[in-house]
Amino acid sequence: MLSLLVFLPLVAAIVLAAVPRLGDAAARWLWLAVAAAEVVLVALVWARYETPTPGRLALDEQVQWIPGVRSSYHVGVDGLSLPLVAMTAVVFLACAVYSLKEARRPRLHAALLLFLQSVSLGLFVSADLILFFVFFDLSIVGMYFLIAGWGHVNAARSALQFFLYTFLGSLALLVGFIGLYVYADPHTFDMVELIAANPLAGHGLAGGLVLAAILLGLAVKTPTVPFHTWLPPAHTDASSVGSAVLAAVLLKMGTYGFVRIAMPMLPEAWRAWAWLIIVVGIVSVLYGALVALAQSNLKRMVAYTSVNHMGYVVMAVGAAGLVASDTASARGIAVTGAVTEMVSHGLITAALFLLVGTLHQRAGTYEMADFGGLAHTAPKLAGLFAVGAFASLGLPALSGFIAEFQVFTGSIAVAPVTAIALFGILITAALFLRALQRVFTGGLHGRSVGFADLHPREVWSTGILLGLSLLIGVYPAPLLAVIEPAASAVVTLLGR
Amino acid sequence: MRPLLLLPEILLFVGGLAALMGGSFLPRNRQWVTRVVAAGALVASIAVSAAGLTGAPTAAFEGTYAVDTATGIARIAAALGTLLVLGIAGDELAATARESETYALLLFATTGTIVLAGARDLLVLAVAFFLASIPLYGLIGMVRTPRGAEAAMKTYLMGALFGIVLLLGVTLLYGVTGATLHADLAQRLAAAPPAAVAAGLLAVVAGLLFEAGGVPAHFWVPDAAQGANGTVATFLTTVPKIGAMVALYRFVSVLPDTVDWPLLIGVLAVLSMTLANLAAYWQQDPRRMLGWSTVSQVGFLLVPIAVATRSDLALPSLLLYLLGYTVTNVAAFAVTTALPDARDLSDYRGLSRSRPWLAASLLVALLGLVGTPPTVVFVGKLTTATAAWDGGMAWLTLAVFVNSLISLFYYLRWIIPAFSPAGVMAMAGAQSDEHHAAALRVPGRWSSDTAVAAALLSVGLGLAGGLVWAIVSGPLLT
Numbered sequence: 009m010l011s012l013l014v015f016l017p018l019v020a021a022i023v024l025a026a027v028p029r030l031g032d033a034a035a036r037w038l039w040l041a042v043a044a045a046e047v048v049l050v051a052l053v054w055a056r057y058e059t060p061t062p063g064r065l066a067l068d069e070q071v072q073w074i075p076g077v078r079s080s081y082h083v084g085v086d087g088l089s090l091p092l093v094a095m096t097a098v099v100f101l102a103c104a105v106y107s108l109k110e111a112r113r114p115r116l117h118a119a120l121l122l123f124l125q126s127v128s129l130g131l132f133v134s135a136d137l138i139l140f141f142v143f144f145d146l147s148i149v150g151m152y153f154l155i156a157g158w159g160h161v162n163a164a165r166s167a168l169q170f171f172l173y174t175f176l177g178s179l180a181l182l183v184g185f186i187g188l189y190v191y192a193d194p195h196t197f198d199m200v201e202l203i204a205a206n207p208l209a210g211h212g213l214a215g216g217l218v219l220a221a222i223l224l225g226l227a228v229k230t231p232t233v234p235f236h237t238w239l240p241p242a243h244t245d246a247s248s249v250g251s252a253v254l255a256a257v258l259l260k261m262g263t264y265g266f267v268r269i270a271m272p273m274l275p276e277a278w279r280a281w282a283w284l285i286i287v288v289g290i291v292s293v294l295y296g297a298l299v300a301l302a303q304s305n306l307k308r309m310v311a312y313t314s315v316n317h318m319g320y321v322v323m324a325v326g327a328a329g330l331v332a333s334d335t336a337s338a339r340g341i342a343v344t345g346a347v348t349e350m351v352s353h354g355l356i357t358a359a360l361f362l363l364v365g366t367l368h369q370r371a372g373t374y375e376m377a378d379f380g381g382l383a384h385t386a387p388k389l390a391g392l393f394a395v396g397a398f399a400s401l402g403l404p405a406l407s408g409f410i411a412e413f414q415v416f417t418g419s420i421a422v423a424p425v426t427a428i429a430l431f432g433i434l435i436t437a438a439l440f441l442r443a444l445q446r447v448f449t450g451g452l453h454g455r456s457v458g459f460a461d462l463h464p465r466e467v468w469s470t471g472i473l474l475g476l477s478l479l480i481g482v483y484p485a486p487l488l489a490v491i492e493p494a495a496s497a498v499v500t501l502l503g504r
Numbered sequence: 505m506r507p508l509l510l511l512p513e514i515l516l517f518v519g520g521l522a523a524l525m526g527g528s529f530l531p532r533n534r535q536w537v538t539r540v541v542a543a544g545a546l547v548a549s550i551a552v553s554a555a556g557l558t559g560a561p562t563a564a565f566e567g568t569y570a571v572d573t574a575t576g577i578a579r580i581a582a583a584l585g586t587l588l589v590l591g592i593a594g595d596e597l598a599a600t601a602r603e604s605e606t607y608a609l610l611l612f613a614t615t616g617t618i619v620l621a622g623a624r625d626l627l628v629l630a631v632a633f634f635l636a637s638i639p640l641y642g643l644i645g646m647v648r649t650p651r652g653a654e655a656a657m658k659t660y661l662m663g664a665l666f667g668i669v670l671l672l673g674v675t676l677l678y679g680v681t682g683a684t685l686h687a688d689l690a691q692r693l694a695a696a697p698p699a700a701v702a703a704g705l706l707a708v709v710a711g712l713l714f715e716a717g718g719v720p721a722h723f724w725v726p727d728a729a730q731g732a733n734g735t736v737a738t739f740l741t742t743v744p745k746i747g748a749m750v751a752l753y754r755f756v757s758v759l760p761d762t763v764d765w766p767l768l769i770g771v772l773a774v775l776s777m778t779l780a781n782l783a784a785y786w787q788q789d790p791r792r793m794l795g796w797s798t799v800s801q802v803g804f805l806l807v808p809i810a811v812a813t814r815s816d817l818a819l820p821s822l823l824l825y826l827l828g829y830t831v832t833n834v835a836a837f838a839v840t841t842a843l844p845d846a847r848d849l850s851d852y853r854g855l856s857r858s859r860p861w862l863a864a865s866l867l868v869a870l871l872g873l874v875g876t877p878p879t880v881v882f883v884g885k886l887t888t889a890t891a892a893w894d895g896g897m898a899w900l901t902l903a904v905f906v907n908s909l910i911s912l913f914y915y916l917r918w919i920i921p922a923f924s925p926a927g928v929m930a931m932a933g934a935q936s937d938e939h940h941a942a943a944l945r946v947p948g949r950w951s952s953d954t955a956v957a958a959a960l961l962s963v964g965l966g967l968a969g970g971l972v973w974a975i976v977s978g979p980l981l982t
Contacts, residue, residue, distance in 0.1 A: 072970050073969060073970045074883060074887075074969045074970045074973050075970055075973065075974070076817070076820055076887070076970075076973040076974070076977055077817065077886070077887055077890060077973075138886065141877065142877035142878055142882075145876055145877050146876075146877065146878075149871065149876065153923070156920075156923065156924075157923070164920065164924065168916065168920070171912075171916070172909075172912065172913070172916075175909060175912055176909055179905040179906075179908060179909055180905075182886070182889075182905060183889075183901060183902060183905050186886075186889055186890050186893050186901060187893065187898075189890060190890065190893045190894050195894070
């Protein structure tokens with residue numbers, strides 16, 4: 009079941025890449041059909057999912073791969089990965105709808121995005137460190153070609169920077185994985201076994217170094233301050249779909265690694281370093297928000313809000329490491345909030361990037377100063393962007409609120425100082441309201457004149473994403489019911 | 505005696521003789537027959553070696569020659585590498601004046617490298633060293649260009665020097681132990697004076713590093729890779745390393761703890777990787793860049809040797825890496841021989857549009873050399889780095905990954921133009937555009953097919969990593 013989910017897009021990608029005779033139209037519709045089938049498959053997986061007992065994974069499949077180093081093709085889902093798998097499938101479906109009019113080499117574009125979908129889904133269901141790394145590395149290669157091949161002006165340069173920077177991160181990650189392998193007895197790369205083994209318990213220095221390597225790898229990918237510098241140029245020069253996938257899915261690979269690998273496998277070192285992680289989180293929140301506030305380029309602004317939102321996640325998982333006897337439930341809430349934030353940010357940011365992309369596509373610029381009163385000519389765009397902006401700044405009844413509410417409830421209960429990060433929400437609210445005001449309200453001027461409103465495919469693609477965000481905001485219970493058991497399991501593992 | 509144990513080597517040598525003799529009697533336009541003969545010998549040799557892998561490890565010729573998993577994999581890797589090289593030769597050498605001689609020398613050198621891998625005696629090792637290296641001088645000098653002559657001269661002088669150094673080392677070790685057989689050395693070296701052992705060790709290692717093309721005996725590699733013809737460049741950066749590395753593994757395994765040989769090998773590994781990576785970055789000629797890249801790969805190959813006696817993963821990871829390196833490196837070189845006129849990295853721009861399969865092979869080969877999954881070199885690099893840490897040399901693991909990152913910089917200098925549209929960098933004027941169009945016009949069919957096949961092998965062996973691992977971790981003669 010999970011293997012089908014992971015490899016169906018890859019098969020479609022190979023077919024698209026290898027058969028040039030498929031026309032452009034056929035390529036677009038094949039992509040859409042596969043993306044839709046993936047969403048159906050995810051729904052089936054969700055329906056069949058039952059919360060596994062702690063230390064196990066649901067729907068798992070295992071085939072030997074390199075038995076010499078005890079690495080296997082092992083996949084499975086639990087409450088941490090299933091929501092991200094679902095979010096990934098939805099985001100890629102939205103991208104497929106949005107790209108129905110892609111004019112630049114649509115066949116290869118579809119193939120590349122299907123490849124990326126396979127890789128992303130594969131990463132989230134991986135239960136083996138090497139398998140995880142394989143998908144992690146391939147996601148970098150795929151995204152490099154997406155930025156370089158379909159990006160804007162400085163795409164080649166930004167793509168290169170992205171490649172080198174995140175490749176550095178991935179190698180650091182691999183060093184950490186080998187460390188886990190070497191200290192585990194018996195040696196293994198299997199995540200489930202490693203979590204049970206807690207291999208570096210009692211190795212203070214080595215545990216710290218292994219965690220440092222893994223954190224470096226994940227922090228580059230997430231990205232957190234000070235490793236975020238690749239993100240703004242990559243987003244600015246990527247195509248809309250590229251930005252949406254990068255922000256919604258690829259960034260989650262970093263934060264997912266925290267809850268899947270770093271926290272349960274290195275609990276001792278995580279507890280020792282928890283304060284550093286919290287500080288990095290808070291700094292990311294505030295710095296990301298402040299720099300976003302200073303942007304005049306709308307897309308760059310949205311990009312920096314990603315740094316801000318990922319900061320909440322990092323802060324929450326850091327706070328979960330401050331183990332004290334009476335705070336287990338608060339720390340559980342923090343981790344639940346962190347996972348919810350990953351899903352929520354994925355949906356909202358993907359929608360925002362797709363919407364912002366229409367500006368460049370029609371007017372050739374992202375500069376806020378070039379627009380004004382756009383709500384007159386493009387009311388649908390204005391409406392959807394407003395919903396996205398409010399969702400992003402954490403307005404109740406949208407998913408961002410559910411996530412951030414839990415992040416702060418959990419974090420402040422454990423570490424009151426994290427309340428500083430509340431300023432991040434304030435600044436985000438200010439910058440989104442200011443952007444709405446500058447671009448959409450006021451007198452009609454600049455590039456807003458004659459601006460064509462959204463096409464149905466653009467409305468639908470972003471509508472799916474924002475509709476889901478609204479659904480989670482209004483009725484989060486089914487999602488939280490999946491996440492909460494897994495989050496409390498992580499907290500228990502951290503207490504070892 | 506049991507000479508039949510050496511059937512794979514005999515097949516190759518006889519195949520080489522047959523190509524040499526047959527070539528004298530064939531007209532130039534029918535010299536391809538000798539290529540078929542050579543390929544037949546290689547295929548037969550691979551088949552016999554593969555069948556031999558199932559047998560128990562034995563020693564041939566009074567214990568001087570090992571027939572075990574390490575030899576078996578070296579036989580297969582070397583013959584497979586040479587077979588792929590013959591594929592490249594189909595474009596470049598067909599109906600040229602030195603065709604059959606080239607095939608004969610290729611087979612002799614392949615035999616030499618295999619004997620080097622199986623040697624369990626320092627004198628056999630020395631003989632194999634010369635059998636493997638002397639054909640190289642002739643092969644490099646086969647092109648009559650000033651560059652080729654310079655490269656041949658350089659290789660010859662370096663080879664003569666390091667051959668003597670190797671013999672000196674063998675003499676020294678014999679002098680302090682009275683033995684050349686590995687099994688005897690293992691017993692007697694511990695009691696020998698450490699200074700003499702260290703000197704002998706240095707000399708033997710230096711000789712083998714010439715054959716492998718690693719620091720400090722690497723100076724001939726970039727010149728030869730650039731100056732020789734494509735077929736030869738591919739061969740000499742790929743196949744000799746197999747024998748040299750396995751021989752080095754066998755040699756260090758008998759050394760006593762009185763000398764800190766793991767540190768020596770570890771330092772040489774880091775030097776090879778780092779110096780070659782830094783040198784490769786500045787190259788404009790893709791073959792010269794690949795030449796430096798192969799020097800850095802020797803550094804990676806030395807990592808498992810440094811932990812030869814400390815980690816169970818060392819030998820399987822070395823053999824797996826050798827196998828993976830062979831197919832991946834051939835794939836990269838085959839792309840350059842498919843486009844013989846593209847001798848500058850910028851000539852490759854637009855390749856992905858005009859020759860998508862060739863560009864895809866190039867991508868797989870270069871990212872494979874970096875160690876990107878799911879190619880087989882990734883599996884090799886992973887197990888190699890794991891072996892290093894497992895053997896207590898975590899700093900080597902770190903060096904492997906730092907150098908992988910550095911190597912990405914120069915491989916990308918090649919990948920980026922290949923995947924950019926032809927027009928993007930077209931600022932150099934009309935004349936260079938014409939040259940550029942000519943450089944990519946007619947890819948050689950044999951080389952293109954070899955590149956695609958080798959790239960597919962590289963990915964396929966990686967995906968089948970478990971199976972390959974099971975084969976390379978077979979029994980070893982101790």
